[in-house]
Amino acid sequence: MHTEAEKWADPSPWLPSHVPVSFLSTNGKTREFDTNAEHRGYAEPPPESLLTAYRRMVVGRRFDEQATALARQGRLAVHPSSLGQEACQVGAALALRDTDWLFPTYRDCVALVSRGIDPVEALTLLRGDAHCGYDPVRHRTAPQCTPLATHAAHATGLAHGERLKGADTVALALVGDGATSEGDFHEALNLAGVLRAPVVFLVQNNGYAISVPLSAQCAAPSLAYKGVGYGIRSEQVDGNDAAAVLAVLTTAVEDARAGGGPWLVEAHTYRMAPHTSADDPSRYRPAAEAEHWRDRDPITRLEAELLDRGLLTDDEVKTTAAEAEAYATDVRERFSVDPALDPLALFDHVFSSPTPQLAEQRASLRAELEGC
Numbered sequence: 001m002h003t004e005a006e007k008w009a010d011p012s013p014w015l016p017s018h019v020p021v022s023f024l025s026t027n028g029k030t031r032e033f034d035t036n037a038e039h040r041g042y043a044e045p046p047p048e049s050l051l052t053a054y055r056r057m058v059v060g061r062r063f064d065e066q067a068t069a070l071a072r073q074g075r076l077a078v079h080p081s082s083l084g085q086e087a088c089q090v091g092a093a094l095a096l097r098d099t100d101w102l103f104p105t106y107r108d109c110v111a112l113v114s115r116g117i118d119p120v121e122a123l124t125l126l127r128g129d130a131h132c133g134y135d136p137v138r139h140r141t142a143p144q145c146t147p148l149a150t151h152a153a154h155a156t157g158l159a160h161g162e163r164l165k166g167a168d169t170v171a172l173a174l175v176g177d178g179a180t181s182e183g184d185f186h187e188a189l190n191l192a193g194v195l196r197a198p199v200v201f202l203v204q205n206n207g208y209a210i211s212v213p214l215s216a217q218c219a220a221p222s223l224a225y226k227g228v229g230y231g232i233r234s235e236q237v238d239g240n241d242a243a244a245v246l247a248v249l250t251t252a253v254e255d256a257r258a259g260g261g262p263w264l265v266e267a268h269t270y271r272m273a274p275h276t277s278a279d280d281p282s283r284y285r286p287a288a289e290a291e292h293w294r295d296r297d298p299i300t301r302l303e304a305e306l307l308d309r310g311l312l313t314d315d316e317v318k319t320t321a322a323e324a325e326a327y328a329t330d331v332r333e334r335f336s337v338d339p340a341l342d343p344l345a346l347f348d349h350v351f352s353s354p355t356p357q358l359a360e361q362r363a364s365l366r367a368e369l370e371g372c
Contacts, residue, residue, distance in 0.1 A: 077128050102142070227263070
């Protein structure tokens with residue numbers, strides 16, 4: 001544990017890199033550095049981790065595409081696509097142990113399935129069948145959070161509580177760039193810094209809070225600098241470089257686990273799809289901007305790297321694509337069956353012991369249903 005004087009005698013370890021940490025070039029080839037400045041001492045993930053990340057990203061993207069199609073068909077109320085952000089979401093899932101906790105947002109379905117959650121259960125919220133389709137305790141994954149940043153304090157509190165119980169649990173909260181403009185985000189960072197809680201905040205900076213560009217949200221050179229003001233170790237990473245994301249997040253999670261305190265990691269990425277299936281991004285961003293980022297596709301970059309190093313073959317690329325297609329087909333077929341729902345179940349998980357008001361509302365709904 002650092003004293004305050006020791007901590008800030010040399011603030012450089014707490015500051016983010018001047019440029020995002022990166023391992024891969026935009027075309028996927030590993031870059032040769034005269035120094036390791038852009039690596040900043042982070043170890044490249046082992047080949048097996050990169051291969052796992054590649055497979056989960058390919059499957060996750062096909063799942064995301066299928067979910068978008070289901071929304072267009074009216075079988076989902078809405079779908080916030082994560083197309084282009086797969087490296088962030090898969091990297092977050094892989095950096096955690098099974099005993100750690102993930103706190104996702106409404107856009108993080110790819111992180112959920114990468115965590116081992118059933119894809120249909122992951123989409124239950126977006127179909128409107130339940131507030132959460134999966135068991136949060138079983139999967140150590142909090143319900144997806146729709147209000148911006150409100151779950152960040154929950155992640156801090158859980159991490160601190162687990163430490164008080166003697167567990168070595170780490171919590172990782174996924175947030176978007178828009179969430180960093182919310183008071184809840186800053187309160188969570190302040191609480192985490194004061195408590196030295198073992199929590200990691202991953203900001204997926206995709207450039208827009210719905211239609212509001214980052215330049216209209218923040219004047220700082222990087223969102224990562226927001227952590228320093230709360231005494232939190234901060235970093236920024238190329239969010240479309242799966243190797244770099246995994247390297248930085250693994251370091252952050254394990255440092256937090258070892259007692260190093262919280263981390264704030266900003267991942268520079270881009271939302272290739274609309275904000276949701278009800279959005280038209282052409283109204284607020286130029287097509288050339290999206291094309292610029294399309295050339296930095298996270299799957300293409302990692303695939304090229306793995307092929308170049310002989311860690312992946314063309315046949316394995318085809319096999320992975322076939323696995324992803326089978327995964328999407330299974331989701332589509334299972335969504336063709338309407339679930340059997342009990343409207344009264346809406347009241348089951350609001351409080352551990354129902355309040356009189358809740359019991360009254362439940363009885364009122366029961367009476368209405370019986371009168372139909």
